[in-house]
Amino acid sequence: MTHFLFDGFDTAPVSILLAHGAGAAMDSPSMTATAKALATAGFQVARFEFHYMAARRYGHRKPPPRAET
Structure with missing residues (x-):
């Protein structure tokens, strides 16, 4: 789910x-x-964050996906 800040x-x-x-x-x-x-x-x-960055809020530290993704 994508969350926004307005x-x-x-x-x-x-x-x-x-x-x-x-x-x-x-x-x-x-x-x-x-x-x-x-x-x-x-x-x-409207601001949003990509899923990889949102996951960091919960301790999942993965790099951003490759450009092809």
Whole structure:
């Protein structure tokens, strides 16, 4: 199941989907700051994290899948 974090108003005319990089989760300080800044500029922002990163929250440390995947 994919979980999202939302910032901004759901009535914003434009929504932006942010995905994290290989080294930080969706609620990292840099992702949070970016989402808050975009929301302040009038966008709705949805953040999510890939399954390999979400698994790290539960102690499963695997590298990201290969690009072909």
